[in-house]
Amino acid sequence: MTYRITGTTGEWEVVIGLEVHAQIATASKLFSGAATAFGAEPNTQVSLIDAAMPGMLPVPNRECIRQAVRTGIAINAAINPWSRFDRKNYFYADLPQGYQISQLYHPLVGEGAVEITPDDKHPDQTKVIGVERIHVEQDAGKLMHDQHPTQSYVDLNRSGVALMEIVSKPDMRSPAEAGAYLAKLRTILRYVGSCDGNMDQGSMRADVNVSVRRPGAPFGTRTETKNVNSVRFVMATVDYEAKRQVKVLEAGGVIAQETRLFDPDSGTTRSMRSKEDAHDYRYFPDPDLLPLVLDPAFIDECRASLPELPDAKRQRYATTLGLSAYNAGVLTAEAETARWFEALLAHSAQLQGKAEADVARAAANWLTSELFGALNKLGTGLTDSPVSPEAGAALLALVGKGTISGSIAKHVLEKMLESGDAPDVIVAREGLTQTSDSGAIEAAAAAVLAANADKVAQYQAGKLALFGFFVGQTMKAMGGKANPQLVNDVLKAKLG
Amino acid sequence: MTELTDLGLVALRDGVAHGDFTATEVAGAFNAAVAEANGALNAFIVTTPDHALAAAARVDAARAAGEPLGKLAGVPIGMKDLFATKGVQTTAASKILGGFVPPYESSVSQKLWDAGAGLLGKLNLDQFAMGSSNETSAFGNVISPWRATGDAALRAPGGSSGGSSAAVAARIVAAATGTDTGGSIRQPAAFTGITGIKPTYGRCSRWGVVAFASSLDQAGAMARDVTDCAVMLEAMAGFDPKDATSLDLPVPDWRAALSDDLRGRTVGIPREYRLDGLNGDVAASWDQGIAWLKDAGARVVDISLPHTRYALPAYYIIAPAEASSNLARYDGVRYGLRDLPPGANLQDMYAATRAAGFGPEVKRRIMIGTYVLSAGFYDAYYTQAQKVRALIARDFTQAFQDVDVILTPTAPSSAFVLGEKSADPLEMYLNDVFSVPASLAGLPAMSVPAGLDRAGLPLGLHLIGRPFDEQTVLDAGLAIERRAAFVARPAKWW
Numbered sequence: 001m002t003y004r005i006t007g008t009t010g011e012w013e014v015v016i017g018l019e020v021h022a023q024i025a026t027a028s029k030l031f032s033g034a035a036t037a038f039g040a041e042p043n044t045q046v047s048l049i050d051a052a053m054p055g056m057l058p059v060p061n062r063e064c065i066r067q068a069v070r071t072g073i074a075i076n077a078a079i080n081p082w083s084r085f086d087r088k089n090y091f092y093a094d095l096p097q098g099y100q101i102s103q104l105y106h107p108l109v110g111e112g113a114v115e116i117t118p119d120d121k122h123p124d125q126t127k128v129i130g131v132e133r134i135h136v137e138q139d140a141g142k143l144m145h146d147q148h149p150t151q152s153y154v155d156l157n158r159s160g161v162a163l164m165e166i167v168s169k170p171d172m173r174s175p176a177e178a179g180a181y182l183a184k185l186r187t188i189l190r191y192v193g194s195c196d197g198n199m200d201q202g203s204m205r206a207d208v209n210v211s212v213r214r215p216g217a218p219f220g221t222r223t224e225t226k227n228v229n230s231v232r233f234v235m236a237t238v239d240y241e242a243k244r245q246v247k248v249l250e251a252g253g254v255i256a257q258e259t260r261l262f263d264p265d266s267g268t269t270r271s272m273r274s275k276e277d278a279h280d281y282r283y284f285p286d287p288d289l290l291p292l293v294l295d296p297a298f299i300d301e302c303r304a305s306l307p308e309l310p311d312a313k314r315q316r317y318a319t320t321l322g323l324s325a326y327n328a329g330v331l332t333a334e335a336e337t338a339r340w341f342e343a344l345l346a347h348s349a350q351l352q353g354k355a356e357a358d359v360a361r362a363a364a365n366w367l368t369s370e371l372f373g374a375l376n377k378l379g380t381g382l383t384d385s386p387v388s389p390e391a392g393a394a395l396l397a398l399v400g401k402g403t404i405s406g407s408i409a410k411h412v413l414e415k416m417l418e419s420g421d422a423p424d425v426i427v428a429r430e431g432l433t434q435t436s437d438s439g440a441i442e443a444a445a446a447a448v449l450a451a452n453a454d455k456v457a458q459y460q461a462g463k464l465a466l467f468g469f470f471v472g473q474t475m476k477a478m479g480g481k482a483n484p485q486l487v488n489d490v491l492k493a494k495l496g
Numbered sequence: 497m498t499e500l501t502d503l504g505l506v507a508l509r510d511g512v513a514h515g516d517f518t519a520t521e522v523a524g525a526f527n528a529a530v531a532e533a534n535g536a537l538n539a540f541i542v543t544t545p546d547h548a549l550a551a552a553a554r555v556d557a558a559r560a561a562g563e564p565l566g567k568l569a570g571v572p573i574g575m576k577d578l579f580a581t582k583g584v585q586t587t588a589a590s591k592i593l594g595g596f597v598p599p600y601e602s603s604v605s606q607k608l609w610d611a612g613a614g615l616l617g618k619l620n621l622d623q624f625a626m627g628s629s630n631e632t633s634a635f636g637n638v639i640s641p642w643r644a645t646g647d648a649a650l651r652a653p654g655g656s657s658g659g660s661s662a663a664v665a666a667r668i669v670a671a672a673t674g675t676d677t678g679g680s681i682r683q684p685a686a687f688t689g690i691t692g693i694k695p696t697y698g699r700c701s702r703w704g705v706v707a708f709a710s711s712l713d714q715a716g717a718m719a720r721d722v723t724d725c726a727v728m729l730e731a732m733a734g735f736d737p738k739d740a741t742s743l744d745l746p747v748p749d750w751r752a753a754l755s756d757d758l759r760g761r762t763v764g765i766p767r768e769y770r771l772d773g774l775n776g777d778v779a780a781s782w783d784q785g786i787a788w789l790k791d792a793g794a795r796v797v798d799i800s801l802p803h804t805r806y807a808l809p810a811y812y813i814i815a816p817a818e819a820s821s822n823l824a825r826y827d828g829v830r831y832g833l834r835d836l837p838p839g840a841n842l843q844d845m846y847a848a849t850r851a852a853g854f855g856p857e858v859k860r861r862i863m864i865g866t867y868v869l870s871a872g873f874y875d876a877y878y879t880q881a882q883k884v885r886a887l888i889a890r891d892f893t894q895a896f897q898d899v900d901v902i903l904t905p906t907a908p909s910s911a912f913v914l915g916e917k918s919a920d921p922l923e924m925y926l927n928d929v930f931s932v933p934a935s936l937a938g939l940p941a942m943s944v945p946a947g948l949d950r951a952g953l954p955l956g957l958h959l960i961g962r963p964f965d966e967q968t969v970l971d972a973g974l975a976i977e978r979r980a981a982f983v984a985r986p987a988k989w990w
Contacts, residue, residue: 048599048600051830052825052830053580053598053600053830053831054580054586054588054593054596054598054706054707054825055579055580055598055602055702055703055704055705055706055707056703056704057702057703057738057739057740058740059737059738059739059740060740087821089820089821089824089869091824091827091843091846092842093827093829093842096825096829096830097824097825098821098823098824098825098827099821099824152842154829154830280870280871282820282821282866282869282870282871282874283869283874284817284818284821284869284874284878287709287710287711287818288702288707288710288740288741289740289741290740290741
């Protein structure tokens, strides 16, 4: 679906590019040995380097570089074997050095691409969003304005933390595409392990560049909305900002190239500073650091260390495991979900003595409909699930071997979530083992048909949908424990 | 009887090791000399007699216990006040770092203490190492111990390591550290009749040294002769993982390999250094140097370093550019001076603090550096200067295909009278004309005393070597030293 804003003078197209800042998941900072843990007391994770004491020098943290290179490879980007750090100079109280060490002229990672699925309902419709570059840079500290009536306090815990800035091309054309791109990027980073993707903790945030134009016209003037920290807010920013720009343009105004802020409470953006107020950052190569020269063996190691990535995994789930496109998408959307599913699958195959492909669909269906639904009701997620993949596999094995029916399995799952007991323990305790006693099933079926002679007549007159009713009644009479296949067979035989 | 303060670094170390005197006696003698001289010379910003005595006591105890002694055991030295010294005020001769006491020790000073040296105090310098006369210090200028014959006018000790040069020349320290960005070790050494070496960029760690221009700053040794410089530099140099530009190379035993036999070596004389109107005494000293090196067995050839004339302009773009960024951290927020006028906001505080905390020369360079990095000017200045820098380095690389070491004068004149050049920054900058090219190329270079000019003031000769080849520089320096037999020292007037 082509997204268009309909104004009073016609249709408008929105053009979006994102600059995503992702905190690199390393124990120590980009140029110092200080720790990076979230939520520490102010100024407890600050080295002499982070505080920019006189004579202190930065030394690159190899692991930060490694994670950025792995991320670049994961989006099929060119890795630049020669890159360099530059200083971005400006004064602010949260920036102890008076400059941020970044990469302007020669970034570590060049052009790459991210494939997105903008609409969940159409998992086959994908779009490729170009990535311009990824560079590595230092984060700044934080000002605390609420500690004193007239003064601001400075917390340098974040000062010097390593960030990747992932700059997209202006390839997105709707709020949904922008949201899907950010979500997909987060998925990839979590798979790679280069960023924890926790947007609520500031580990990932986006600067949202938005402009509008008549379809097919040259790019319009863009605004940049800074530090938007959720997928939903990015979509809201695009939506608000595009409509605002259309309104301005249709009223005969012009869009100012400016930096804006998003207000999550009102869902609106407001001007922060105009181009005229923009800093002259006086970028120049950081003379404290030598150019970063990557050994081909280092890049090879980064490549070899990557796990199976979401697109490849989704593809494999659909083709090799035979899952639906929807399930393949859901199960690969988060690295944690895929890990859980694959553990479930391995245990299921083992317990049932079958190939993974033969148990995959049942496992996927159970996970996406039964377990997700149950966890959702409990208000929890997979990472905190009281049911382990091993226990889930044991439950699926009971169904697979015909010990219990699918409907009994739902009941057993509820009990598992309540008690934490193993499924076979619950089945034994509650006497839920499915019966394949054809005599008992025949008797029950006969009683159901006899009690519903009118419906039997309707069925035989052609109302075949009533078959399900007979099955349900028979199962009910059997306390849900009858083998469903046998019930079907018996009823078919009796109804002729 | 020879006074202990008349002895140089090696003589003191050997004397302590042999038991001729104790390290404590040595420290006491130098502490007394410092106390007597500093009021007149202003060479020290702070003195640390207790540190010198404590280090000496450790050396004496180690010797008594029969433990091995370090290269500098019992040698009292001065540290240029650009090196962070744990628990001892470190100011870069600025107000903005007035009273700043670092909780850390620079890598170079730590190595010196580990080698057994003791700290007599922190030596005065041009503010943030920006200057050639010591007149930009916020603590008042150093006064050279040297005076021209029959002339009591106060002379500049050179800069920026002017406290270091004055203290070594006045025999109130056995040796001193310096730092050299465009000539800040070599020019003051030449002005005061001592020896000073700037090693290859990266030999000495910059960790804990207050930065002026990171791509040029290099620590080095200042002492009474070539041998003392070699030993001092051995103690200062070495790979430091805390400095990303540090050279990961072993430190040679320069002293052991020292030789003034230059047979088989070729010395280059760059024609571009023979400036129009070159001071006659300086030119004569240079010719004398050529003769001495020939006498030591060297072949001497004329060479060309065609881009020399662009070195000084390029330097005065690159160094201020880096400085403008390096000095941004002095903002009044975390340490050092804070000037917070009533009702001031953050910008006001920056402006007031930096206006009060930096001297005029530092401000000039911050402004030059900010300008040359600005949008619209960057390519015309900074990018162009970097190209010039690459061409200058290439000039040297080509020259060193034919020669082993290059000989030039160190500075265009002997020590000038204080105040004589301070009104004209450009004239002051010209002091660096012979020393800057080697800095831009990161090459080892040293100044050795060659004699006195007609005014009775010292002149230095300047040797530039290949990257990592401090040995040839030291060898050629030794050849000059032995032939110059420079024994003049300033008459004690303080």
